[in-house]
Amino acid sequence: MALVDLPGSKSLTARALFLAAAADGVTTLVRPLRSDDTEGFAEGLARLGYRVGRTPDTWQVDGRPDGPPAGAADVYCRDGATTARFLPALAATGHGTYRFDASPQMRRRPLLPLTRALRDLGVDLRHEDREGHHPLTVRANGVEGGKVTLDAGQSSQYLTALLLLGPLTRTGLHIEVTDLVSAPYVGITLAMMRAFGVEVEREGDVFRVPPGGYRATTYPIEPDASTASYFFAAAAVTPGAEVTVPGLSEGALQGDLGFVEVLRRMGAEVTVAADRTTVRGTGTLRGLTVAMRDVSDTMPTLAAVAPFADGPVRIEDVANTRVKECDRLEACAENLRRLGIDVATGPDWIEIRPGRPSGAEIRSHGDHRIVMSFAVTGLRTPGISFDDPGCVRKTFPGFHEAFAALRASFVARADPPGGAASGPADEEPGR
Template identity: 80%
Template sequence: MPVVDIPGSKSITARALFLAAAADGVTTLVRPLSSDDTEGFAEGLARLGYRVGRSPDAWRIDGRPEGPAVGEADVYCRDGATTARFLPTLAAAGHGTFRFDASAQMRRRPLGPLSRALRDLGVDLRHEQAEGHHPLTVAASGVEGGEVTLDAGQSSQYLTALLLLGPLTSKGLRITVTDLVSAPYVEITLAMMRAFGAEVRREGNVFVVAPGGYRATTYAIEPDASTASYFFAAAAVTGGEVTVRGLGTEALQGDLAFVDVLRRMGAEVSTGPDATTVRGTGALHGLTVTMRDISDTMPTLAAIAPFASGPVRIEDVGNTRVKECDRLEACAENLRRLGVKVSTGPDWIEITPGGRTPMAGAEITSYGDHRIVMSFAVTGLRVPGISFDDPGCVRKTYPGFHEEFGALNARW
């Protein structure tokens, strides 16, 4: 039975870096993800004056509850959405003038709801070009806290950023959320905040965070469930079997629920305390599925949908249009290039398998999006001739993906 060791979770690593920087004392992160996004986050912390020591298996961060150690800084957030949304929020709790910019791709991604909420809390935040987008400057003087309303219908990261800020305010925060996507990611945030000593609770659509800061700790990063979805999907479409260690019944990440979608389609799934196994049965059924809470795995499902026995309709994933690219249209365009019938709407995609008509290989347009490349690598297990215009964009979250994926296929 092939066993795959998936790199650490990007989402958990980013949250852990924020929490470690804000905590009182030295925090050790065990097995953090080392990728372009997380390296960019760590580099941003260093620019803000935090001490970050990195070894292959552990990162150590000297926390500063009072905020950045410098009075001025220019921070480049690369392509990282967590970096671009979390670091300005962290800086706002300190004192000084901090400028943030990002790649052209990240500049296009929205920031407006978080900016409005921070301004409502008294943060002096200015967008230099397009309102609601990078670049931006924060003239920080601490955050008192209080009540604020937030629309997190585009990204749960807006809510996570405010939640993480809460213990650093003098009064705490009471956040009323009018809309929320990818809710399981917020549960990750709440669990991790508590692990670092914060008091936070949810009352329906209201989140209450007490002041009091964070305590340093040693924190182990679990494997990335979104990344694991490509290996689970690979087993489902090839009739192979794969086990991912470190993702079991106690996992924090909601994206592990992707295996339940595979189970509905006909794969065999076994989840234990510390591992999950998927075995392909040689058949995949069509289905209609809502993926609002696990939308990062939408491209994975879209990429294997052509191998199902009937149509696959994925609903309530409108937020995927404002990720690294418009993932709904990127999946649709690439599937059509392979000869697959696809329809899309504002927040849905429907893929109709071609029956006996074989798909033809083609070059996949990645749009610089790591998830498009990794998803269609799964399609390539069954369709000869698939290539990518930018295979290296996987470095954003998994620099060694192609090597590990190829090794797994060889073992099968």
């Protein structure tokens, strides 16, 4: 059995940094994710005037309920969508002028539904170039609150940004949502707000957020479930292999742990216990049709292992994956075709037919999830390499080392003393 110790959740770390900055007092985050995205978020808080102290296993943030301590700031959000979407909402609660910009990749990603909602709440927010995209400037004077309507059909992060903002307004927020994707991520937000002392009332598509601010606390960050999907998938495609991730359990906040249920439907053995989750490969992978709207970050993981199934794998309701770090649906299709696999796509679906992949260079499009997903394909496909293996630094800088260790454990299990290895192909992850 391979016991895999994974870094903390990106989604939880980003939300916890916002909540800690907004809380009254000093908050300690235990085992936060340290990656390009989360370091960028912490750097953005520092630019806004918040103190963020770091030790190897904890971050401490001095909160300020009245908004950013700095009266002016220029914040670079890097590639981080949570940084680029959450921090302008936080800045709006202060008093000053705050400019936000981001990488070319992040500049392409939309945020107009969020900025429209902020403007409807009276926030003076202006886009410098293309409407609905970075760069933008917030001239902040606090936020009164009130009623607002939001379309979160492209990203649940728009709703999360408003929910997190709500307790910092003078009168609270009444948010009516007309469409919502990745709903489990909103569940994460509500649970974390509760841990920081705020209870949101929800009735269907309406969220009522009370004013009053947040309470500082000590908050442990659970392992990243999206990252865990690559290791669970590795076990599923390797007969007899077993992967256990401690800390991802029955009570996990992250909806992406639901990916193991997809693997169970395909034939893997799955155990979700009180303190860990285990997946074991049985030598069987069945084709299936599955809607992944709520766990769309794991769509590339499933696409990358789909060729090894005994029938077609059709993934539906994933239109929002077209506006991630890249058009992930087309990136998966392109790379599977490069490997010789028959693929069809539509506006919100991809269908992958069984086949025997052959080695090729994977075009990452700068997207960490494309690289990490097709690393799983590489377990059974010699000759796979990547044009930009280093883009995994966005969420898991040590991914290639951790995955190489997993591969080695599989090979050792399959190679009896004095025998020849019969485990997965041992290919380097780089060029």
